[in-house]
Amino acid sequence: MNACQQLAITQFGQPSVLAMQTAEIPVPSDSQVLVRVAYAGVNPIDAKTRAGLGWAAQQNKDNLPWVPGYDIAGKVVKVGANVQELAVGERVAGFVGFPLAGGGYSEYVAVEADALSRVAKGVPLANAAALPLAGQTAWQALDKGQADENDRVLILAGAGGVGHIAIQLAVARRANVMASCSAANMAFVSGLGATAVDYHQAPLAEQIEPVDVLIDLMGGDIGIAALDCVKAGGRVVTIPTITADAVCEQAQLQGLEAEGMLVSPSVEQNNAMMAMLEAGQLQLHIAAQYPLSDGAKAHSDIEAGHTRGKIVLAVGSSE
Template identity: 45%
Template sequence: MSQITESTRMRCVRYEQFGERDVLQVVETDLPQPGPDQVLFRVHGAGVNPIDWKTRKGLGFAARQIENQLPWTPGYDAAGEVVAVGEEVTSLVPGDRVMGMIGFPAAGGAYAQYAVGRADELALVPEELDLVTAGAVPLAALTAWQALFEMARLEAGQKILVQAGAGGVGHFAVQFALERGAHVIATASPGNRDFLAELGVHEVIDYHDTDIAEECYGLDVVLDLVGGEAGKRSLHTLAETGVLVTVPTVTADDIVSEAEAMGLRAHGMTVRPDSFHLDEIAELIEDGDVKVHIEKAFALVNAADAHELLEGGHVRGKLVLDCR
């Protein structure tokens, strides 16, 4: 392993039990040590995702993975500068600017000044993208990418509806779909209409006063980022050969069952780390074809405030922790 010349102590966020935002504590601890296939990097940005607050409350499959290993440092999204590499790592060297979805689902660790990730979870960050912003990319962008191109197999010329198109996953999904040559429809609140129009979305539907099942029909793909009744209702917009991919895990089984009863196809999904997909996403960002929108950056010590804003819903794009 290359030498670590930095401090051996760092600050991180952790919680000792599931609960509300007040369980989040900022503590000082030893730097994590990279294993043979891992790198240690100084974190600049850590993305804040819905899975973070749901897991903190003890909800969902990730909470089941960690309930017996508390205290735990949350966060799966991180970007920063490589400090040290394990002896088996040949693809990265100290000084490299990297981003990745790390420690998913059991290790976490991104809400910290330093973090470790497997080399095959990390991609190089384009020079055009600052490292705080880059920290907000991996999980949301990979979710959108895998949903559209692996699960739904979206193709040029197809029509797609993205539920919650202005959110973290949604704003990546609409841009990926547009770049692929699809006709893109998105649901959003009125305040996000102009934002989505600037991204190039063809049609924006106000979910407050419009029933999408009456507005849309014959769609090839629906990406459901809302779940529940909204997800079920959007099944009615599909063509017979269409497919719905639903991301919220809590309601996925119900929506898939409803689709089967209607003779339609629907799938739930769980995102996974993939450095090759991240490389493709980084290239689109580098070329200016995809923009990363950060609504707000918070200091590491204000992680609870970031959770509060995200839990309230209606965040445009992403939230990120500035861990420098």
């Protein structure tokens, strides 16, 4: 059998445009390994691309059907001729195909061997699949914001996929962390080590003292309003690309340092966070697991905007 199942974007639009398709199992090149995918992470960029928004969508508009997915975890089933660092049977995870190739929503994926992290036996593959894109976004945002020991850091959407990881990474840096969330997520966010701030209660600037660093995971009017929380000369990193220019322009008018960010795959950062997972120093909350064929439901959940932690697709093999 040389065929595998994939979930593809057949045309741009609502989640219902996602459909299962059959494809040939890829043959790894000399520098690649073939991974039998156990789980694929679901990220907001997947849904944005499916809706026809953003650069990946524009670049792939003539390549439909196109298989999304940048986070995978599974087992190596074949290695290329020049691959020495990984062997058949090893558990691996990684941030793959970013931004134009995608491909994670598939039972088998050929991946450059040096793009993958080993997954320790004690780490569930579902958690390993949920980590790469969100974790590296959180890590790089904190780096860009120069968040350091004793800095006051505000993270918007602290209960979300990137937010709940960013809280823990900022706490590990010994920052003083605050995070916005709904009332339903106050205990969850507090349990991660942040001071939880209910955004429904009052404007954030009325609830907290000024901060050194704002990690804006919301963008738009919410991101702009949160600028009032940042002290003069403070630092702002905004993640949603569609509103980054507007947030940065307003931040600069208010005397703040601000920049947008596009995550860049880093296996070194992924390895470091995998080690934290294994040591129990980082917790990944999985909000839901759906079969690959139910990817439309996963996209609907992501677009609803109230997911606590991460969503993954159960693609193929068991642990």
